[in-house]
Amino acid sequence: QVHLVESGGGLVQPGGSLRLSCAASGRTFSGYYMAWYRQAPGKEREFVATSSVSSDTTRYASSVKGRFTISKDSAKNTVYLQMNSLKPEDTANYYCAAGARYLTDDPGDYAYWGQGTQVNVSS
DSSP: OEEEEEEOOEEEOTTOOEEEEEEEEESOSTTOEEEEEEEOTTSOOEEEEEEESSSOOEEEOTTTBTTEEEEEEGGGTEEEEEEOSOOGGGOEEEEEEEESSTTOOOGGGEEEEOOOEEEEEOO
16 A cells, blocks of 8 residues: 655746645555646546656656656655646646556556645736
């Protein structure tokens, strides 16, 4: 069992930045692929980014590529999502997920999910 807790959400103006954190506990962190998803009201959950815990390989949604960066601190069992140049359309509840499938964007491949942290981009 892996327990995930997100933090770092909040209100930010367009063009601003936020860094989300996802702290993992339970089973060993290594060997998993960690991902960030987001869900806006009335919309389906959307893939944002994913990264291997044991290497530097990453994958991003086209909508965030070049603006968002996923990273990790294995010693702290924590994954981060640095979000720059934020836009109003980035407003959503952001979820952290953990799974064993290579860099997948299918939410069904992630067995563990956090409760989410809300990000609002507005002036």
